[in-house]
Amino acid sequence: MIIKNASVFTEEGVFVKQDIYTKGTQFVKTEGEADADEIIDGEGCFAVPGLTDIHFHGCVGYDFCDGTQEAIAKIAEYQASVGVTSIVPSTMTLGEEVLKGVCETAAAYRKAGSGEKEADLCGINMEGPFVAESKKGAQNSTYIRKPDAGMYDRLNEASDHMIKLVAIAPEVEGAMEFIQSKKGEVVLSTAHTAADYDTAMEAFEKGATHVTHLYNAMNPYTHRAPGLIGAAADAGAEVELISDGVHVHPSVVRNTFKMFGEDKVILISDSMMATGLDDGDYSLGGQAVKVVGNRATLADGTIAGSATNLMDCVRTAVKKMNIPLETAIRCAAANPAKSVGIYDNYGSITPGKIANVVLLKKADLALESVILRGKKLS
Template sequence: MATRVNGKVVTPTGVIRQGCVELDGGRITAVAEYPSVRDGHWIVPGFVDMHTHGGGGDTFTTGDAEQARRAADFHLRHGTTTLLASLVSSPFALMRAATEAFAPLVAEGVLAGIHFEGPYLSAARCGAQNPEFLRDPSTDELAELIELGDGAVRMVTLAPERDGALEAVKLLTAHRVVAAVGHTDATYDQTRAAVAAGASVGTHLFNGMRPVHHREPGPVVALLDAPNVVCELVADGVHLHDGMLAFATSTAGPERAALITDAMAAAGMPDGDYELGGQAVTVAGGVARLARDGAIAGSTLTMDEALRHAVAAGIPIADAVRMAATTPARAIGLGDRLGALQVGLRADLVVLDDELNVVRVMRGGSWVE
């Protein structure tokens, strides 16, 4: 049965101020002007979070399927209709176990895939990653995980300066797995080599990366400058100054900048003590930091908050929505199925009030309770 949702419709090409989205059978069948609409809510595509470790008190990082289901449900209520379950650096046994546990959730559609953030990362730029688990990339490990997941493994973040990194990038891209550059002390040239090998995402740009220097631009400039690389940005005012958020967005353009949460279990929860990858985390004032050294340990962000923050930082709403849905969907290979209010795509949408707070969420044509 056909359904129509009326309001200010945000499409990849702009805003239809008096518009409607028509859907049938879980798909969008029409996006059009609807002149009789007056002062409707914002209608935006469901958010796509390509980097989140958990939320609502539950985590993806332990490979627990029930926690993963609850964390996905928490983010769904905040408008995230598609997400990758991000792990942190772990022993291979946990990576295997998580792949086995999450593959059925990917097949079911609860998760869009698995993102391994590590363990093939830089010790010098490990941030909140557990240093005892860091190691050089292993094509044997990756090949085993890819086969075991049967399509569930969708992205792997690694540091291109580590031995074997370029071979790993080539293996990943050959199997249609996104290779991302992050937690890296790489030089500009090492980063460019990873991009040439197939890396197509910059993991939470600036954070966990060698800083920009005028005589050694490092990974940030190489990633911002690469026309086929999508740069993740954590829009929470903690990971990035709003001026840097705006700068990176204007440099890459909304078609290459993706809002992410990098959220941990503490998202949506009170301040207090938490855990991430076997390390103690303290959340105070909504900011998560490692207890041992105060390093930022993910965030307590949700995608609706990220969108509000980006708009408040001066990013036009159509661009911010593209960064929250369309660009990340394309970055993880799902742009032909979802991520925009376009005919033929899955009917995932979020209704927002004038302050951009979530009013209702639809996934696959059904309203979320």
């Protein structure tokens, strides 16, 4: 395939008008190497890498924790259709046996291989159950437990070592020991926590490097109590940010980039099963959720994930929050792929990588087409 005349997002983080060449499922350097049987005119379009969402729960009526290959396939197909071509879906705070089944199903799905219209399943984000009761958010308190390295090991084994991130509240008993024992093995993400600055700094010093959905399910940043947010900035941690227009105010989004720098910000959707569907009643982690517009809430009003896919979060960041497109794409494609260790194959339009490209109309960032593993989706 050859894509001509598009403004292409490069590894340097800028748009350059140039051609893109693919052979089979990969990008190649020259026209002579490319499969020339299909030529796409990208005039009037931005060509960006397929996005990578490393934190979301579901869409189109399915949840990753349904624990079925059908659910994963439907989720992966929807994500690819909107330009999210590699996925790391998240578990919820559930019992170990349920989580084991989810992990086993994910391993079986990946072994079987993605369907031709499905995003690649690149790992698992283990969001629970090692969280703090006081900041559980939409996590189910029935299944919250202390950090348990043995449980993590069992689940990781069941998933065929697919767990890329594990969430942990630094202040709970056993958290620091868990962080020390798993440093370098998995991305350790501070999450659903009331940790103060000193406790959070200790967690980062011991090996945590990541923050789950910054600002949400944690103490606020104030001038006398900077908490986890201040500690993350001082430690140079990478932070997830939900730019759906519901979870974080636009001013805070803009200032987060000033505080952390665009190389440390990862845009995520945190989407749940209502994404891609109409308003109504849904569930998340076994709890009832009401969705109106793009706001999803539990019965008590607690925000319960989002109803917005990652590509729409990018559009919101650019069009409503004044984040430069180049920055938003970097934070939704390159940064997440780097975070979970898959940047060798995903996250940029680079020879040798998987040929995932999204063409967006320059006029309004509407989707023109998605090229998944070197093939244009119909």
